[in-house]
Amino acid sequence: MAGKSKGNASYGGDSAGVWERFGARVRQVRTQADVDPDDLTLREVCEPTTLAAIESGEYDPPGHLARYLDSRIGAQGVLVDAWARARIQSLLDEDADISRFQHHAHQIRFFDPGAFPSPFRTPAYARALTLGAQPLSNDRTELHRAERVPLTLMGSGPPHLCLVVNASAVRQTVGDSRTMADQLSLVVEAAGREHIAVHVIPEQTDLHPCRSSAFRLLSFSPHHQIVYVPAPCGSGQIITNPEQVAAHSDLFETLKGESLPRSTSLRLLKEEIDRRRSRPKALTGGDGPSQTLDVPLVSEAVRL
Template sequence: MRDQLRRQRGLRNMSQEEFGKRANYSGSTVSAVETGTRLLDMPYARRTDDLLDSGGLFESLLRSAQEDGEPTWLKPWPEAERDARQLRFFEPILIPGLFQTENYARAVLRLDDTLSESEVEQQLATRMGRQEILTRERPPQIIGVIDESALRLREAIMGEQLAHLLRMAELPYVHIHVVPLSAGLHIGLSGPLMLAMLADGAWVGYLDHQIDGLPVGVEEHVARLLARWEGVRSAALPEGLSLALIKEIESQHRPQ
C-alpha cells in the first residue's frame, strides 16, 4: 500500500512537502507513512483519496488490511525491523522475540488462552519468520539488554532457551547485556522497548503492552525512548560479564 501511495503521489508530480501541505501534514509525516515508520490510519487514507481523487482506493486498501488478520498497528514495526541497520531493545520479563526458540515462543503464546491452537501456530510462524534477519547476508547490528529475572524462570524450556541465547551471542553482530538483580530499581522496569535505526539514520521505536503494540515515530518520543534505552544499558553488566552470568544460569538447567 505504501508503494501505491508513493506512486500515485509521484504521478501527480507532488513532492512529500507539497502533498503534506495540501493534506495538513508535515513533509516528515508523509515520509514516515510512506516508509512504514508511522501508522497509516483511516483519516490519512481518506485525505489521500480526496487529494489524489483516487475513488476511495486507499480507504479500501486499508480496510482490507484491517480484515486480513494482521493488526494494522503491527504492520509498520516489522518493516522497520527488516530494514534496520541497527536494532536495540530491552526486555524486563521475557527473552526477546528475535532470540526465542520455537518451544519458548509457543509456550509464551499459549499463555493467552483466548487464542486457538491454529492461531498460536500462525503467530508462532510469524515470530520465527522475523528471525530471518539474523541470517541474511547483511544483518543489522543488534544490541539487546535483558533483565536477569527473565533468565531465571524455573521452566523446563529454559535450559534449551538459554543455550540458544548463548549461541546467538556468538554472532559477531549480536551483543547481549544483562541487568543484574543487584541493580535494583531502574528505568527499564517501566516496560519493554524496541528501537530501529533505518538506512537514512532515522530512529523509530515500538512499545509492547497487554492489548497490542504502539509504533513510535514522533521525534521527541523517539528521543525519550533512546534516553531510556541508554539508561537500562548503563545499568547492565558489560558483555563479557553478562555472558558469564547467562552461562552460570544455563548450567543450573543441565542434568545433574
C-alpha cells in the first residue's frame, strides 16, 4: 500500500456514490446533447444496457469508454475529467497499490536518477536491485513482486510512457555485465514503441535540475494527475495536492529539457549494449560490478 498525502480536499473521503455521481453526470450531459441511448453510432461501442449501467452507477467504465462517450456526446472533456476524478477517489479510498493506479492512467512520466524504474526492468535486474538494497533480508516477496510487473501496464490500452534517467543508470553495472546488457536491450525494445519515449540526461550536465528523488506522474485527464514517490524500502507515497503535483510536472518538463533527444538517447543505449557484449573477459576480470571498464557514455559525435 502506498501512503496518501494529507491536507488535500480534492480527493479522498467516503467513496460511496462516486460512480453514481459520475453516472448522473453522463446522463445529464447526454440528455443536454440530445443523444439517445439507442443511437446507432453510440451502439457500435456502448450498448444501451452498458450505458444504463453506467448512468445508474452500477458499472465503473474503463478510461477508453469514458473518452469515447465524451467524444461521441461532444462533452469537450467534461466526462473525461469526471471519470478521472471518480477513478482517483475510488482508488485512494481503497488504499490501492500504485500498480492499480498505473493500470488506469492514460499517461505515465517516470524520472529516476540512478536506476531504471519498474516496469522498465528485467527480472534479473529487479532481483539485483532488491538484493543490493536488502542484502541481509530473507524476505524475497519484493523480488517476486518485481518480476510480476509487466512493461506494458495495460488497462484498456497502452498508456503513453515517458522515461527520463541520468546517464549513470546506463553506465553502472547492476548484477553483472550480462544482466545490464539484457536490461538495456529491454529499454531499447521499449523505446522503439510508438507510445514510449526514453530520454537520457548526459553526465556533463552542469545545472542538473534534480540529482536525486525518483518520482512518477500519472495522468488520468488533462486536469487530474497524481504523483508517486517510491521509497527505497517498502511502500512509497502518493501525492494529490494540486500545488505539489504541478511542481513535479514542471520539474519533469525541466528534466526532459536537459535530456538528449529521443533518437540520440536510443543510439547511446545501443552503443552501451554493444560495448558490454563485446567487452573481453580478460579486460573485465569477470562480471562483477567493481571490474567493469569505465567507458564514456556520450559518443564523440554527441560531444561535438
